[in-house]
Amino acid sequence: MPIDTDYQFDPEERDAPSAPMTRVTLIYENRKITCLALLDSGAAITTITEEARRALAPMRNGERLVGGATKSAEFYPLYLVEKLYFSNHEYSNLSLVRLPTDSKIMLIGRDILNKHEILLDGPQEHMTVS
Amino acid sequence: MTQYYQLDSGTNPPIFLRLAKSEVVGTKDAAMLRFFSSTSSSLTINLVPDLIDDPFELQKTAFEAIPPLLLCQYFGKWVVSKDGQIVDSDKDLQKLSGRFFGVNGRVDVYICRVGIEEPTLIRTPFLR
Numbered sequence: 001m002p003i004d005t006d007y008q009f010d011p012e013e014r015d016a017p018s019a020p021m022t023r024v025t026l027i028y029e030n031r032k033i034t035c036l037a038l039l040d041s042g043a044a045i046t047t048i049t050e051e052a053r054r055a056l057a058p059m060r061n062g063e064r065l066v067g068g069a070t071k072s073a074e075f076y077p078l079y080l081v082e083k084l085y086f087s088n089h090e091y092s093n094l095s096l097v098r099l100p101t102d103s104k105i106m107l108i109g110r111d112i113l114n115k116h117e118i119l120l121d122g123p124q125e126h127m128t129v130s
Numbered sequence: 131m132t133q134y135y136q137l138d139s140g141t142n143p144p145i146f147l148r149l150a151k152s153e154v155v156g157t158k159d160a161a162m163l164r165f166f167s168s169t170s171s172s173l174t175i176n177l178v179p180d181l182i183d184d185p186f187e188l189q190k191t192a193f194e195a196i197p198p199l200l201l202c203q204y205f206g207k208w209v210v211s212k213d214g215q216i217v218d219s220d221k222d223l224q225k226l227s228g229r230f231f232g233v234n235g236r237v238d239v240y241i242c243r244v245g246i247e248e249p250t251l252i253r254t255p256f257l258r
Contacts (some may be wrong), residue, residue, distance in 0.1 A: 013245060029236075040252075042251075042252065042253035042254050043251075043252040043253065043254055044250045044251055045250050047252070047254070052239025057231075059186075059236055059238070060186040061186070061227075061239055061240070061241050062239075062240055062242050063190075063222070063241075063242050064242075064243075064250060064254055065243075065247045065248075065250065066164065066249060066250050066251075067247045067249035067250070067251050067252070068252050068253070068254075069253070073249030078232060078241060080227070080236065082231075082236075091228075092228055092232060093228045093230075093231035093232050094224055095223055095224065095227040095229070095241060097250075099252070107252065107254060109252070111163050111224055114229050
């Protein structure tokens with residue numbers, strides 16, 4: 001289903017402005033988890049949270065050099081996710097990077113965002129993704 | 131239950147074996163593989179003391195043993211290494227991941243970029 005929803009407040013940062021977030025479903029083998037995900041045009045790649053990694057127990061399949069806003073670049077593990085459902089699209093066999101954070105919010109990066117038409121209506125705090 | 135062992139033969143690249151625990155004699159620190167013939171004589175091969183029981187680390191070690199000259203043709207690309215052999219490559223990680231695992235299913239491999247890797251940036255601070 002295309003996304004047509006209001007922005008949400010980050011449950012880990014309640015005083016911050018609302019953000020374009022939605023629920024994303026990940027599947028590995030017969031395990032499934034639905035995570036809150038931030039549409040993050042500042043992230044080149046999509047991430048997997050520690051919570052999702054523990055729930056899915058996906059196969060570690062590689063490493064990627066990642067730099068952040070407040071940290072120098074380091075290699076972080078890649079994990080295979082067999083299905084990722086975002087908006088009206090099913091993505092298969094993605095390799096997602098696991099960052100060293102306990103945040104329960106995954107980042108949908110430009111590797112996925114750039115395949116969608118996205119309208120962020122800040123004043124209305126509303127977004128549509130197709 | 132199977133586990134990975136490295137042959138203590140000093141070969142480059144190293145030789146790995148996936149063995150059932152029941153096939154290995156000795157202790158964790160001095161494992162041995164023993165072959166028995168029909169004449170009841172036996173041949174024993176020593177295994178390195180450190181057991182490699184993580185398939186990911188095994189695949190990574192096997193990749194790191196590939197001579198750099200063999201990787202030149204993949205410079206700048208993402209590669210899939212399986213048992214020390216490059217079995218697929220692409221400039222796009224997700225295309226490679228989708229294609230390889232779509233065809234082969236969940237197999238133990240090591241995926242990385244060959245050559246000097248520019249860091250991928252996540253501008254959202256993620257250390258918290």
